[in-house]
Amino acid sequence: xxxxxxxxxxxxxxxxxxxxxxxxxxxxxxxxxxxxxxxxxxxxxxxxxxxxxxxxxxxxxxxxxxxxxxxxxxxxxxxxxxxxxxxxxxxxxxxxxxxxxxxxxxxxxxxxxxxxxxxxxxxxxxxxxxxxxxxxxxxxxxxxxxxxxxxxxxxxxxxxxxxxxxxxxxxxxxxxxxxxxxxxxxxxxxxxxxxxxxxxxxxxxxxxxxxxxxxxxxxxxxxxxxxxxxxxxxxxxxxxxxxxxxxxxxxxxxxxxxxxxxxxxxxxxxxxxxxxxxxxxxxxxxxxxxxxxxxxxxxxxxxxxxxxxxxxxxxxxxxxxxxxxxxxxxxxxxxxxxxxxxx
Amino acid sequence: xxxxxxxxxxxxxxxxxxxxxxxxxxxxxxxxxxxxxxxxxxxxxxxxxxxxxxxxxxxxxxxxxxxxxxxxxxxxxxxxxxxxxxxxxxxxxxxxxxxxxxxxxxxxxxxxxxxxxxxxxxxxxxxxxxxxxxxxxxxxxxxxxxxxxxxxxxxxxxxxxxxxxxxxxxxxxxxxxxxxxxxxxxxxxxxxxxxxxxxxxxxxxxxxxxxxxxxxxxxxxxxxxxxxxxxxxxxxxxxxxxxxxxxxxxxxxxxxxxxxxxxxxxxxxxxxxxxxxxxxxxxxxxxxxxxxxxxxxxxxxxxxxxxxxxxxxxxxxxxxxxxxxxxxxxxxxxxxxxxxxxxxxxxxxxxxxxxxxxxxxxxxxxxxxxxxxxxxxxxxxxxxxxxxxxxxxxxxxxxxxxxxxxxxxxxxxxxxxxxxxxxxxxxxxxxxxxxxxxxxxxxxxxxxxxxxxxxxxxxxxxxxxxxxxxxxxxxxxxxxxxxxxxxxxxxxxxxxxxxxxxxxxxxxxxxxxxxxxxxxxxxxxxxxxxxxxxxxxxxxxxxxxxxxxxxxxxxxxxxxxxxxxxxxxxxxxxxxxxxxxxxxxxxxxxxxxx
Numbered sequence: 001x002x003x004x005x006x007x008x009x010x011x012x013x014x015x016x017x018x019x020x021x022x023x024x025x026x027x028x029x030x031x032x033x034x035x036x037x038x039x040x041x042x043x044x045x046x047x048x049x050x051x052x053x054x055x056x057x058x059x060x061x062x063x064x065x066x067x068x069x070x071x072x073x074x075x076x077x078x079x080x081x082x083x084x085x086x087x088x089x090x091x092x093x094x095x096x097x098x099x100x101x102x103x104x105x106x107x108x109x110x111x112x113x114x115x116x117x118x119x120x121x122x123x124x125x126x127x128x129x130x131x132x133x134x135x136x137x138x139x140x141x142x143x144x145x146x147x148x149x150x151x152x153x154x155x156x157x158x159x160x161x162x163x164x165x166x167x168x169x170x171x172x173x174x175x176x177x178x179x180x181x182x183x184x185x186x187x188x189x190x191x192x193x194x195x196x197x198x199x200x201x202x203x204x205x206x207x208x209x210x211x212x213x214x215x216x217x218x219x220x221x222x223x224x225x226x227x228x229x230x231x232x233x234x235x236x237x238x239x240x241x242x243x244x245x246x247x248x249x250x251x252x253x254x255x256x257x258x259x260x261x262x263x264x265x266x267x268x269x270x271x272x273x274x275x276x277x278x279x280x281x282x283x284x285x286x287x288x289x290x291x292x293x294x295x296x297x298x299x300x301x302x303x304x305x306x307x308x309x310x311x312x313x314x315x316x317x318x319x320x321x322x323x324x325x326x327x328x329x330x331x332x333x334x335x336x337x338x339x340x341x342x343x
Numbered sequence: 344x345x346x347x348x349x350x351x352x353x354x355x356x357x358x359x360x361x362x363x364x365x366x367x368x369x370x371x372x373x374x375x376x377x378x379x380x381x382x383x384x385x386x387x388x389x390x391x392x393x394x395x396x397x398x399x400x401x402x403x404x405x406x407x408x409x410x411x412x413x414x415x416x417x418x419x420x421x422x423x424x425x426x427x428x429x430x431x432x433x434x435x436x437x438x439x440x441x442x443x444x445x446x447x448x449x450x451x452x453x454x455x456x457x458x459x460x461x462x463x464x465x466x467x468x469x470x471x472x473x474x475x476x477x478x479x480x481x482x483x484x485x486x487x488x489x490x491x492x493x494x495x496x497x498x499x500x501x502x503x504x505x506x507x508x509x510x511x512x513x514x515x516x517x518x519x520x521x522x523x524x525x526x527x528x529x530x531x532x533x534x535x536x537x538x539x540x541x542x543x544x545x546x547x548x549x550x551x552x553x554x555x556x557x558x559x560x561x562x563x564x565x566x567x568x569x570x571x572x573x574x575x576x577x578x579x580x581x582x583x584x585x586x587x588x589x590x591x592x593x594x595x596x597x598x599x600x601x602x603x604x605x606x607x608x609x610x611x612x613x614x615x616x617x618x619x620x621x622x623x624x625x626x627x628x629x630x631x632x633x634x635x636x637x638x639x640x641x642x643x644x645x646x647x648x649x650x651x652x653x654x655x656x657x658x659x660x661x662x663x664x665x666x667x668x669x670x671x672x673x674x675x676x677x678x679x680x681x682x683x684x685x686x687x688x689x690x691x692x693x694x695x696x697x698x699x700x701x702x703x704x705x706x707x708x709x710x711x712x713x714x715x716x717x718x719x720x721x722x723x724x725x726x727x728x729x730x731x732x733x734x735x736x737x738x739x740x741x742x743x744x745x746x747x748x749x750x751x752x753x754x755x756x757x758x759x760x761x762x763x764x765x766x767x768x769x770x771x772x773x774x775x776x777x778x779x780x781x782x783x784x785x786x787x788x789x790x791x792x793x794x795x796x797x798x799x800x801x802x803x804x805x806x807x808x809x810x811x812x813x814x815x816x817x818x819x820x821x822x823x824x825x826x827x828x829x830x831x832x833x834x835x836x837x838x839x840x841x842x843x844x845x846x847x848x849x850x851x852x853x854x855x856x857x858x859x860x861x862x863x864x865x866x867x868x869x870x871x872x873x874x875x876x877x878x879x880x881x882x883x884x885x886x887x888x889x890x891x892x893x894x895x896x897x898x899x900x901x902x903x904x905x906x907x908x909x910x911x912x913x914x915x916x917x918x919x920x921x922x923x924x925x926x927x928x929x930x931x932x933x934x935x936x937x
Contacts, residue, residue: 083786226496339614
């Protein structure tokens with residue numbers, strides 16, 4: 001399951017024959033989109049950090065098309081779209097998230113559309129049925145307080161986490177898609193169901209503290225020293241804080257869970273052409289560079305993160321990519337184990 | 344007894360304070376002009392339209408399976424079964440009860456005592472108490488909880504100091520405990536108790552207390568046998584609100600309880616709800632229905648108790664003007680208590696947030712940290728002006744909802760307290776939304792608004808309506824508590840003089856209970872502006888309140904940035920709320936001479 005290294009090796013290939021990535025979008029599409037004048041984006045990205053720079057760049061590139069967005073987590077975003085569609089009053093054109101898309105595909109609401117830029121992406125980062133394409137990556141790793149755990153004594157393997165000296169000092173977010181859920185899932189995927197469960201049983205003896213807050217908030221608690229280590233935090237958060245002087249670092253402890261942020265076009269989008277254009281822009285080299293500039297991890301092979309070691313190819317680690325369907329199918333099971341063993 | 348004639352002009356039929364209850368005058372008065380029944384019907388319709396559709400969708404959701412696409416599936420009792428079959432049900436139930444009673448006692452104790460000192464004594468710190476309530480209600484909920492966790496956490500300043508003093512190597516205060524949860528939740532709700540009780544105390548008649556004092560009772564006896572008894576409806580109203588709210592609370596149980604492995608009834612429910620996309624709301628809905636029954640039982644006892652409303656009429660045709668107690672030396676105790684409340688409710692959590700907001704990354708309070716002081720986070724706030732652009736929309740939403748709620752509930756409370764035919768229904772209807780979880784109400788609102796012929800979905804008005812529904816129960820309790828104090832003889836006097844009941848309401852009752860109306864309005868204005876769970880469902884590109892925009896930072900932004908945003912927002916809310924409150928006091932003072 002070395003998908004990460006696959007991705008890494010694929011990088012070179014794509015770099016070599018990157019199609020004219022700055023190629024302008026189809027003129028007819030642009031004209032049709034301009035006629036629509038607006039695109040509505042239901043997003044799970046952070047407005048201040050990512051959405052505003054992306055929207056601004058899009059509006060500058062395509063004057064006359066306004067980007068309107070509404071931000072919520074995956075759950076509420078899916079609920080809103082499902083209910084709007086049921087009332088035949090869909091407002092959104094494009095939506096994104098790590099796990100938002102499967103229920104909407106099942107409800108028959110998602111268009112099978114991949115922008116031309118999809119050609120630059122490896123198969124793992126786009127849906128074979130064309131329902132989604134990845135816009136940016138997340139890598140979930142342990143994060144440590146370097147004041148409490150010197151780097152050389154930090155755990156390197158799953159087994160190291162079982163050392164009794166960590167008992168009661170490790171925390172994780174109870175979040176199913178970035179926290180306890182993904183950690184449990186990745187262990188089971190790596191070790192297999194039986195060995196994985198046996199490992200998790202041992203891990204439960206370490207009295208992992210569950211915090212019902214985002215991984216970012218749990219990492220903040222690690223930084224203050226409330227806990228020495230957190231499992232499944234976003235590795236780029238650790239780098240951002242460390243850059244400001246916080247005593248924190250992330251560990252390349254494999255397997256690294258990699259839920260991916262994907263974007264989709266809605267079948268009955270009120271502004272379908274503008275929606276297509278936005279998808280294309282987000283996955284274009286230009287859009288991907290903006291993701292990198294605002295400290296997100298761009299999905300397009302060949303576009304490095306601001307801190308290149310955060311991505312598998314730059315950092316030399318393997319990641320287990322968790323596409324939306326995998327999350328949708330397994331989260332229930334993973335959270336059941338969480339409840340049984342860790343609560 | 345002291346006699347004042349300020350309001351005695353119409354007291355010809357009011358020989359004593361219970362005299363009019365079965366008097367002929369009253370019967371004729373209501374019958375002669377009974378537009379009130381029509382009003383009851385209209386109000387019942389309005390409240391019905393607001394409350395019944397979400398209630399229906401709550402009950403329906405609790406009895407049906409949810410399909411993976413979020414549709415309602417087959418009928419099931421599974422959700423209810425799961426609540427009872429939880430392996431640790433009794434432990435959770437016990438924890439929940441301790442949590443809910445502890446919270447209510449702490450909140451009412453703090454809020455009530457401070458309210459009494461502020462309103463009934465000559466303490467010089469009155470405005471500090473109001474400021475504490477306003478600031479604490481204006482602070483986003485999650486930030487308030489985070490601030491306390493930061494202070495009392497294992498690596499927080501309290502434990503660090505205690506460990507340094509005692510030489511202990513282990514943290515001494517464990518905030519992740521039932522006590523810690525009660526303290527934080529109690530602090531959160533004490534402003535509700537303070538505002539409501541202060542309003543009631545302000546309209547309280549000092550005659551009975553003075554009579555007690557003159558008959559030789561000391562201050563404690565007077566308090567217990569007279570003041571507290573007269574306050575019973577208001578105290579119970581607060582108790583019902585806080586009990587139900589803390590039973591269904593999830594922020595403190597999940598943020599504080601979960602790390603401490605303390606399970607409450609709601610813990611499992613809210614974790615379960617977040618587990619899937621779209622969230623499965625069936626389990627949460629079933630729990631709300633159970634809570635609804637519990638609330639109904641509590642309200643039944645409450646309404647039996649206040650049935651003999653005359654016991655609580657303190658505003659009668661005789662003179663009424665609350666006079667402050669002269670406490671003598673005891674007043675220092677009062678001053679100290681009000682100051683302590685100010686420190687605990689306002690200064691300490693705000694200081695924690697201020698510290699965080701001035702740090703480049705979250706770190707505990709220390710001299711060393713001072714070297715890292717930075718204004719970077721504030722720089723960020725003022726360079727993302729768009730958050731502040733959302734401010735006025737947020738104020739329109741909250742002010743609109745608060746006004747709508749108080750208008751409906753003042754009328755409803757008046758009719759209910761005066762026991763007009765059918766009016767008991769109004770009280771019941773207005774209380775139902777107390778148990779709606781934000782997200783459940785949000786889904787119901789989306790469905791209703793999308794089906795409505797008027798294009799309200801996605802606009803500011805959607806928020807006004809939804810917030811109004813959510814905060815009806817609070818408006819109702821504020822209005823009822825005020826209304827219960829006013830003896831009907833004043834309205835009867837108006838009737839004898841030829842005024843209609845509505846005229847009496849407008850010219851006599853509303854001015855008399857204005858403190859309660861202002862407090863209720865203020866409370867709803869402040870808490871609606873910080874609502875996230877309901878608001879996030881209704882947010883659209885065209886209408887989004889600040890709280891929703893701010894809380895995307897909670898998922899991905901550093902705590903220090905969030906603290907800076909939160910503090911700036913709290914400051915803005917405080918300025919607006921204080922301005923409105925001062926304006927209301929002005930009107931009150933000029934129109935009423937209070």
